[in-house]
Amino acid sequence: MILRQVRDSKDDAEAVRLTTDAAFAASAAAKGDPPVEGDENQAILLRSVVRHLARTDPGGCWLAMDDSGQPTGAALSTRREGTWGLSLLVVTPEAQGKGLGKALLARTLAYGRGCLRGLVCGSRHPHAARAYRAAGLTLHPAMRLRGTVDHAGLEPPTGAVVEGGPGLRDLMDSVDRRLRGGAHGPDHTELLRHYRCLVSDDLAGSGYAYLRDGRVELLAATSRRIAARLLTAALLSLAPGAAARIGRLTADQEWAVDVGLAAGLELTTAGYVCVRGMRPPAPYIPSGLFL
Structure with missing residues (x-):
């Protein structure tokens, strides 16, 4: 080997x-x-x-x-x-x-x-949980939302949400540092190659979300109000009848659970968000690959 x-x-x-x-x-x-x-x-x-x-x-x-x-x-x-x-x-x-x-x-x-800090999105496989716990990580049970979005259950966002791009990377890195202690930096360049990016920035705070094919890959915001606004805008951007999936939600992300349930999505348990030297970032939906 x-x-x-x-x-x-x-x-x-x-x-x-x-x-x-x-x-x-x-x-x-x-x-x-x-x-x-x-x-x-x-x-x-x-x-x-x-x-x-x-x-x-x-x-x-x-x-x-x-x-x-x-x-x-x-x-x-x-x-x-x-x-x-x-x-x-x-x-x-x-x-x-x-x-x-x-x-x-x-x-x-x-x-x-x-x-100083560590972050892992673990599956519900028992071997994974055992390995991450043995490595000193704290395991936080996670939830998943999925299903067909009911647009009628969602109120349109009250604040501005715009398309993100390379010019907003400094803003996104700033949000990252506040929530997870480190900017995604070069990862934003890679994410922008593959995902649609939404950004909201006003007096209430700042935040961004990446989505692709109905899946919210990553969402970070400085307040629950901005986070809920971004998630609502992401779900409303999907065509009627399209499937949506939002994963890796700890109990700290009730704002996301509330938006998903209002949109008619089904809530189930799924895996863990594992951390070291920190609490699960919030309001935050981590990416499995980019964390």
């Missing part, structure tokens, strides 16, 4: 994607969930994010290969101004139970040594 850093290359990006698909399919089967269907748009996104993180955080991105050169595990982690995040930790089914996940996690934890 070989552990090496992920390179900024097509081959390594594809190796991480294949490993991720295999691990997620096995996890879905173990939990009794429907089979994971391949999505080329998601594959393109993951390849791009892998290469992005291989450039910005080469010391935090690791790939495991077996003796024949086949990928068996991968881990991606970031450091952003004193905040460490684990974006991905996957092991193929045939390599599980052999300590590989623990070894990969150890490499990412070493990369985050010296960071």
Whole structure:
């Protein structure tokens, strides 16, 4: 077994994607969930994010290969101004139970040594919860909203919401620092390549949201009023009958639960938001990949 850093290359990006698909399919089967269907748009996104993180955080991105050169595990982690995040930790089914996940996690934890804060979006797989708790993270149970949006249940936002872009990155970084102790920095450039961005900024506060294909990927705001405004605008931007999904909501995000329930979405439990040296940021919906 070989552990090496992920390179900024097509081959390594594809190796991480294949490993991720295999691990997620096995996890879905173990939990009794429907089979994971391949999505080329998601594959393109993951390849791009892998290469992005291989450039910005080469010391935090690791790939495991077996003796024949086949990928068996991968881990991606970031450091952003004193905040460490684990974006991905996957092991193929045939390599599980052999300590590989623990070894990969150890490499990412070493990369985050010296960071005062840590953030992980953990699945509900029992092995993940056990590993993150053993690493000293506090696990906060999370919820998920999904379903078809009922526009009639939502009041139009009372404040301005505009399209975001590179020119607003300083504002978004400022919101990040206030909520999670570290700006996303270069991640905003990558996010803007793949997601629609909404921004609100007035005397009541500032905030932004990223969304794609009905999924709210990341939302951060300096007040619950701004956060609810952004989430409402994001849901109302969807076509009638479109599906929506909002995940990784801790109990601190009741404002999001209220908006989602008003929109007719179904609320269920799903995984954990794991933190170290901090409370779950709020009002905040973390990104699984960008945290």
